Amino acid sequence: MNYDYQIAVIGGGSGGLTVAAGAASFGASVALIERKSELGGDCLHYGCMPSKALIHAAEEVYQTGQLTGLSDEQYDRLFTQAMEKVSKAVTNVQAHDSKDRFKEMGVDIYQNETEFIDDHTLQVGSRMITAKRIVIAAGSSPVVPPIEGVDEVDYLTNESIFSLRERPESLVVIGGGVIGLELAQAMARLGVNVTMIEAGERIAGKEDKEIASIAQKVISEQTSIITEAKVERVDTFEGRIKVHFSKEGSKGSVEADKLLIAVGRQANTECLSLDKAGIVTKEGAIDVDPYLRTSKKHIYAVGDCNGSMPFTHVAGMEGKVVVSNAVLGLSRKASYEKVPWVVYTAPEIYHLGLTEEEAHERYGDRLLTFKTKLSDNDRFMAEHHTEGLVKILTTSRGKIVGAHAIGPGAGEWMQEVGTIQGLNKKFQSLSNVIHPYPARNNAVSQTADLYWREKLFDSKINQAISWYVQTFR
Ligand SMILES: Cc1cc2nc3c(=O)[nH]c(=O)nc-3n(C[C@H](O)[C@H](O)[C@H](O)COP(=O)(O)OP(=O)(O)OC[C@H]3O[C@@H](n4cnc5c(N)ncnc54)[C@H](O)[C@@H]3O)c2cc1C
Numbered sequence: 001m002n003y004d005y006q007i008a009v010i011g012g013g014s015g016g017l018t019v020a021a022g023a024a025s026f027g028a029s030v031a032l033i034e035r036k037s038e039l040g041g042d043c044l045h046y047g048c049m050p051s052k053a054l055i056h057a058a059e060e061v062y063q064t065g066q067l068t069g070l071s072d073e074q075y076d077r078l079f080t081q082a083m084e085k086v087s088k089a090v091t092n093v094q095a096h097d098s099k100d101r102f103k104e105m106g107v108d109i110y111q112n113e114t115e116f117i118d119d120h121t122l123q124v125g126s127r128m129i130t131a132k133r134i135v136i137a138a139g140s141s142p143v144v145p146p147i148e149g150v151d152e153v154d155y156l157t158n159e160s161i162f163s164l165r166e167r168p169e170s171l172v173v174i175g176g177g178v179i180g181l182e183l184a185q186a187m188a189r190l191g192v193n194v195t196m197i198e199a200g201e202r203i204a205g206k207e208d209k210e211i212a213s214i215a216q217k218v219i220s221e222q223t224s225i226i227t228e229a230k231v232e233r234v235d236t237f238e239g240r241i242k243v244h245f246s247k248e249g250s251k252g253s254v255e256a257d258k259l260l261i262a263v264g265r266q267a268n269t270e271c272l273s274l275d276k277a278g279i280v281t282k283e284g285a286i287d288v289d290p291y292l293r294t295s296k297k298h299i300y301a302v303g304d305c306n307g308s309m310p311f312t313h314v315a316g317m318e319g320k321v322v323v324s325n326a327v328l329g330l331s332r333k334a335s336y337e338k339v340p341w342v343v344y345t346a347p348e349i350y351h352l353g354l355t356e357e358e359a360h361e362r363y364g365d366r367l368l369t370f371k372t373k374l375s376d377n378d379r380f381m382a383e384h385h386t387e388g389l390v391k392i393l394t395t396s397r398g399k400i401v402g403a404h405a406i407g408p409g410a411g412e413w414m415q416e417v418g419t420i421q422g423l424n425k426k427f428q429s430l431s432n433v434i435h436p437y438p439a440r441n442n443a444v445s446q447t448a449d450l451y452w453r454e455k456l457f458d459s460k461i462n463q464a465i466s467w468y469v470q471t472f473r
C-alpha cells in the first residue's frame, strides 16, 4: 500500500520535534501535526522555559530585596517586569522551534487537532493523512482533582500562571511536588505571600527523604507549608479564594487572591480516538513496550503521553530511540536507569537513580552511602550556603545506584556523577580527577574520597601500610 508519508508525528513538543527532525535528517517523508499555532509544546510555552525564566527573574528580585528592602509598590513593578521577561524568554527560544526551521528540514507541518480514523490514517482538519508509521507525542495536561467547588473558582495551572501581570498579594498552591515547589518559591521571592498545601507527609515526595527534609526546612522560610492535609472544598469569599482542608482530624482553611493547582499530570489521550486504531492505554497513559511500540507495532508513543518519566530530556531520549527503531529499523530499548532530574528551587535538588530508601530495599547490606555536608566544603562555607548535602549510593564495588544533592547550582555540578555513571565508571574514579579549587564540584570529589577512606584507610590493607611505614621508612 502507498502511504502519504513514511512517518506521521502527532504533537510538536519536545518528543515530537526530536522525532520529526531525526526522521527528516535520515531522508524519511515526515508529517508533523500540531494543534497549537506554534511548535514547542508544554516545555516551551507552559513548562520548563517560562518556569526557569520566572525562577531567574525571581532570584534577581529576591537578591535585591535582601540587599535593599523593597516596598509594595516596588514589588508590584518588579513582578510585572519579571512576567514580561518570562514572556520575552519564551519568544526568544521559540526561534529554535520555529515552523520555518522544520520546513527547511523537509518536514510538512499541519496545524490541526488530529485523531485516528484507523491504524494508518489520521483525520487532519478536512483531509486525511495516511502514514506507514505513526508516532504519538501528544504530551500531558495538568490534573485538576475532583475537589468540591473547584469548577466554580478561577484557579490557575501551569497553563495560565505565566500570563499573570499583576502581583497577587497571596497565592495558595495545592501540591508540593516539582511544579508546586518551583512556582511557589519563585512567587514568594516576587513578594507574594504563598501557602503550599500538600497531601503527603512531606513536600518533594519523590526525593530522597533526607534531601527533601532539607528542602522543606529552607523553603518553609519563604512560604508556609501545610503537609498531610486533605483539601475538601474550595469557594470564594469576598472576591478571594478559600481552600478548606482537614489535617489530623481538625479542619482548617487558607484564603488567598489566587489558587494554583499543581498535583500531577495526565496523558493527552482523550481526543485521539485511540480505540479506532486499536491502541491500548494503561492507567490513563499510552501503553508501550521497551522499544516504545504501542499495542500496534507500527505506532509508537514518546514523551509525557506514555506515562514513563515526564521530563523534556526523557522525551528527547525516547524520540531518538524511536528514530532508531521506526526510521532505521533497529531494535533499541528505552532505558530510564540513568536519567537524572533537577528541581530548580533555591537551593537546587539533583536526583539520579534510587533514593537511599529504595536502594536499601534493593541492595541491603551491600549498599554503601557516602555523604558530604556542604558545611564541610570551603566554597559553600565561603558563600554562606552551608545548608545542603551530597549523598552518593553505591554497591560495595563502587557502582553508582543513586546520587542526590541539595545545594546552590547542584543541577550543574552534580551532573559529573551522572556523566561517570553514563560512561560506566565507578564512583571512586572521581577521586583521581583533579578539580579546580574551590569549584563547587569539589563537594563531589570530597565524597568520592570517602569511598577510599572506607575501603582503604579503615581496612586491613591500611594496617599493613602503617606497619610498613612505621617499621621500614
Ligand atoms: C511548569 C512545568 C515545568 C517543567 N519544567 C521542566 C524542566 O525544567 N525540565 C524538564 O525536563 N521537564 C520539565 N517539565 C516537563 C516537560 O515540560 C515535559 O516533560 C515535556 O514538555 C514533554 O514533552 P512532550 O513532547 O511529551 O509533550 P509536549 O511538549 O506537551 O508536546 C505535546 C504537543 O502535542 C500537541 N497535541 C496534543 N494532542 C494533539 C492532537 N490530538 N493533535 C495535534 N496536536 C496535539 C500539544 O498541543 C503539544 O504541543 C515541566 C513541566 C511543567 C508543566
Ligand SMILES: NC(=O)c1ccc[n+]([C@@H]2O[C@H](COP(=O)([O-])OP(=O)(O)OC[C@H]3O[C@@H](n4cnc5c(N)ncnc54)[C@H](O)[C@@H]3O)[C@@H](O)[C@H]2O)c1
Residues within 6 Å of the ligand: 145, 174, 175, 176, 177, 178, 179, 180, 182, 197, 198, 199, 200, 203, 204, 205, 229, 230, 231, 262, 263, 264, 265, 309, 310, 311, 341, 342, 343, 344
Ligand atoms: N525541574 C523539572 O524537571 C520539572 C519541573 C516541573 C515539572 N516537571 C515534571 O512535571 C511533573 C508534574 O509535576 P507536578 O508537581 O504536577 O507533580 P508531582 O507528582 O511532582 O507532585 C504532585 C504533588 O501533589 C500532591 N497532591 C496530589 N493530589 C493532591 C491533593 N488533592 N491535595 C494536595 N496535594 C496533592 C502529591 O502528593 C505530590 O506531592 C513532574 O513529575 C516532573 O516530571 C519537571
